[in-house]
Amino acid sequence: MKEFVIEYELNKVRSNNTKRYLEEVINNYNVGSYRSAIVALYSVVIYDVLEKINILSEIYEDQASTDIKNRVEQSQKENPNSPKWEKLLIEMVFERTELLNAVEKKKIDHLFDDRNYCAHPLYDNKFELINPNREQVRAHIRNMMECSFQKDALLSKKIINDFLSDTNDYYSKMGTQGLDKYIKNKYLIRFNDITYREVFKTLWKLVFIIENDDCDKNRTSNFETISIMIANRKNVCINAIRDEPDYYNNLKPSNNDLDYDKYYDPGENRIISLVYLFFYFPEMIELFNDANIATVGHVSDANLNLKFIAFYNSENINEHFNIVSQQIDNICHGDNGWFYVEKYTVLNGDLVEKTISRFQELDACDALNSFIIDYYTYSPTYDSAKHIFYSIVRHFLPIFTIEEYRILLEKMNENDQIFKSRDYRYIRDEIDHELSIRFQNRIDINSYANL
DSSP states (O other), X not given: OOXXXXXHHHTTOSOHHHHHHHHHHHHHHHTTOHHHHHHHHHHHHHHHHHHHHHIIIXXXXXXXXXXXXXXXXXXXXXXXXXXXXXXXXXXXXXXXXXXXXXXXXXXXXXXXXXXXXXXXXXXXXXXXXXXXXXXXHHHHHHHHIIIIXXXXXXXXXXXXXXXXXXXXXXXXHHTTTTHHHHHHHHTGGGOOHHHHHHHHHHHXXXXXXXXXXXXXXXXXXXXXXXXXXXXXXXXXXXXXXXXXXXXXXXXXXOTTTTOOSSOOOTXXXXXXXXXXXXXXXXXXXXXXXXHHHHHHHHXXXXXXXXXXXXXXXXXXXXXXXXXXXXXXXXXXXXXXXXXXXXXXXXXXXXXXXXXXXXXXXXXXXXXHHHHHHHHXXXXXXXXXXXXXXXXXXXXXXXTOOHHHHHHHHHHHTTOHHHHTXXXXXXXXXXXXXXXXXXXXXXXXXXXXXXX
8 A cells, every 4th residue: 555644645635725724733643632633633624625615616606515505604603603514514515516425424424523532521431531542643634635635626526517518618609719718727727637537538438439419519619628638737638548548449430430521620520539639639649559540540541631630640741741732633633534623622721720820839830831832822723722812821921931922922923823813913912911011022022923
């Protein structure tokens, strides 16, 4: 059994106030004042449980916790000198929440009995107080650390459900705008690692394992939430997968998961969610078995838009975009050798826009920008050039370097499907405006004969 070091365990106590009150208990324990330690320890337990109930009631609007809080306050008002409300508190927390299980409640009840024996003379002990020994006090301190002090209020499964409902509701109203800050400030900063793993495990099941109407409805929201959790404490999540590889690898694709003939948002189905997960966290690929990695690879290879984000399957980022370019060419060329121009706009602009920041994090801007310039300037029709500029290229105007602008303009100057289109003057004005702001007209569009 792992050695129990009180001073070390004190650092894992969730509440700063509880930690401060426990120092008095530990001081009494260290100097041999064991009765005082027991009496003070029980008071700290009651305080800690009350604090958790207040957090659940006031911050997370948990109705059961609010009911407990109101009932305890009523009991205190009715009998201000009676400690009966303390027992009522523990009973109701056990019955109405999942903060305490049956074994933990018995340990607190045992501490309650010893507290009474230490504080009140006993008739059958010749009206003397009992004198607990050092090991008895140590055992009580250890039990209370595990029962309450080191627990997070949000470990309750009911609160996990509230967490999921709350994040899904926020996403339905606001999308990803502010979601990261909202989840971190309201929940994640309050999670200890144990709670973090429990919530992560639940979310994993909803995003990657279960397939039903409710999971499908909230998969995108839950995917965004689990991504925020991974980014916030990556090591905790990686260790959770390593500790239970069979659970996290229990992915059983259905026909719906393998329906990948068009662009999907992250979270649309279980396997595509995993494609996006690897896009954001490629270091997690090694945690999965060969069968799951092969399935993800098959799905991303068969869908150009998923292929666009699956850079982790290539040796380097330049090779990756070369492969994407070749796949676009293959899509446009039919078996009869004809080039189907209407298929050229296969790359989804919303996807590209959403992934720019991620490629910037990967220090892949040079390769990405070069790919985008080529994709646009090789447009085979007026319509495809217009579509690609407005859906994709305009998002890159604020990030192209001056040298990339020169390359862009040179290649635009060589493609009459761009400069002869009816909308070209608007495109030209937009580029010229960006150049004047960022580079003070160091590039003169008029110097390009066709532009």
